[in-house]
Amino acid sequence: MKKSLLLCMVVVLMLMSACGKSGGNKEAASPDDKDTVVVWTYPVHGTYEDDLKEMVANFQKEHPNITVKTEVLSWAEGPKKFDVALNAGSPPDLYFHSVDGTYVNTGLALNLDPYMTDDIKTDYLPGTLELAQIGGKQYGLPLYQFQWAWGGNKRILEEAGIDWAKIQQEGWTWSQFNEAAAKLTKTLSDGSKQYPLVTDGTSLDFIEVLSRNNNMPDVLDESGAFQWGDERIVETLNFIKGLLDKGYMPKETAAIAPAKRSDMFYAGQAAIISKAIPYYDVMIQNRNKDIDSGKVKGEKIDFVLLPVPHNDNAPAKTTMGAEGYIAFKQKNDKGEQHAKNTFQVLEYLSNAKAGNSSNELVLPFVRKSQADLFAGKALGSEETIKASAAMAKYIVNPVTLKLDTATAAKMKQFKEQVVTPNLQALYSAEKTPEAIAEEFKSKGTQMLGK
Structure with missing residues (x-):
């Protein structure tokens, strides 16, 4: 009798365990679980692809459980490819672009406010984080301030x-x-x-x-x-x-x-x-x-x-604004841990070393750490830097x-x-x-x- 009762209890526990791993009771992902973050970007400047490879390699050494899969799109065809993916509900986790209300309107743009730390916020120069916000919510991190x-x-x-x-x-x-x-x-x-x-x-x-x-x-x-x-x-x-x-x-x-x-x-x-x-x-x-x-x-x-x-x-x-990476979720949501992993990649691709993009493009830095790291290494001529600064006095940001x-x-x-x-x-x-x-x-x- 005792053996039969024990056997029944084992069977019940096995069934409960199986149910817990299926359907709507899916177990939450662990920070140590293997995950892949997909990044679509562009040839931002002449050496950006090399910069990106180095940053991704260094990130994966520090986070061996996260694989970063990158794709460099062409400026001509990339926007169309992204729009198709977004409309299908399967955008990449990170996409290089300025924050756009049309993206937020899909409901798939990821609100980053829960992941923004005080250290990140204070590293950004005044007025720059707002360039990646819609309705006061953060949907991306700027890489540089563009200037037309x-x-x-x-x-x-x-x-x-x-x-x-x-x-x-x-x-x-x-x-x-x-x-x-x-x-x-x-x-x-x-x-x-x-x-x-x-x-x-x-x-x-x-x-x-x-x-x-x-x-x-x-x-x-x-x-x-x-x-x-x-x-x-x-x-x-x-x-x-x-x-x-x-x-x-x-x-x-x-x-x-x-x-x-x-x-x-x-x-x-x-x-x-x-x-x-x-x-x-x-x-x-x-x-x-x-x-x-x-x-x-x-x-x-x-x-x-x-x-x-x-x-x-x-x-x-x-005409000025900011470009950088926007974070997205998918129609088939991959869960909170994936969102956290996506933000980790986003922050890494926007860090101090990523300031090389501003330096190469002869554009204003967005983070104090970037300006400090590249101080005295400006690539643009003195004439261009002065002209850019003069024009920046008359900045108008995107109304979007x-x-x-x-x-x-x-x-x-x-x-x-x-x-x-x-x-x-x-x-x-x-x-x-x-x-x-x-x-x-x-x-x-x-x-x-x-």
Whole structure:
């Protein structure tokens, strides 16, 4: 009898143990359990892939239970691949990008506030952590502060008598740019034309930076009020149209790809390129070295960082923000321990040594530890560093950081479906600025409720 009772108790315990390991009663993962954290990133700068490999190897030595699987995406195709994964509910654990309300709106962006320690918070320089927050919640950690500008060829500017040093420190208006553009337009010895400015026909950064320099922070302002529906957007579109009509930009701008834009600048066919970040200084320094060594053929260029010109009746504004890693969970949630592991990887990829990205890109550091580690090791020229600092005085941060996630998602959709095709129509002279502004207003009412 006693043996039968004992046998029954053993069977019951075995059944309870089996039930505890299945279904809704899944045991919580232990910090020592093996786990994999997936990271999707981009070739942030020339040596970033090597930096990333070293950081990942060092992290895994310190955390042998966590495998970090990285994939370096192309700038051209990466965003599409990520959007597909996100829409399917299976984004990577970490993705390199600026924090975006549309990502938060999916419900899959991971709120990092429970994992943020005081040591991490105090290491970030004032105002930088907020650049990865939506609605006051932390969804990522910045790696650097980005800064959008234009770039010039010093030789061409000086030959035309353009005081680029004064422009760097004092800025310039649309009228002053047009005056300079007239001097920069000429026919080259081979019969080709030298344009004052070249931009590509596929990106929105060109109209975004110009509209910000005409008192419009974005399609919407921080309160969600529609901006691109009055005389300011008509003025901005007419300024662009004027550049095309006067031959200050190529007539075929609509068909110019980003790579072609760069090729024209390198070939001396354009005095100024938009958009140029301070990192162009380092890129062109490296290109000049390759020309000296015979690896690359072409003319060496002395790079000049230039602010975006502003409307004569509007203040100068410099587009800035932050890029880094955003953390995500998946539709099939992998649990709290996986979230903690993801944050550990995120923090490691954003640490003091990760400040090399800011150093390489000639951009402001986001952490005190980064600034200390790379003090005195700046790669950019003194001219570029000073110009960047001067432009940073007129910083304007992305409005998406202040918008609710649903509104931010609608604004992104508006840009993709309305702004992009209309900008193409402007470049191709298929629509007037006034007609485009009217469509912005009507579509803004339909899509944004504004």
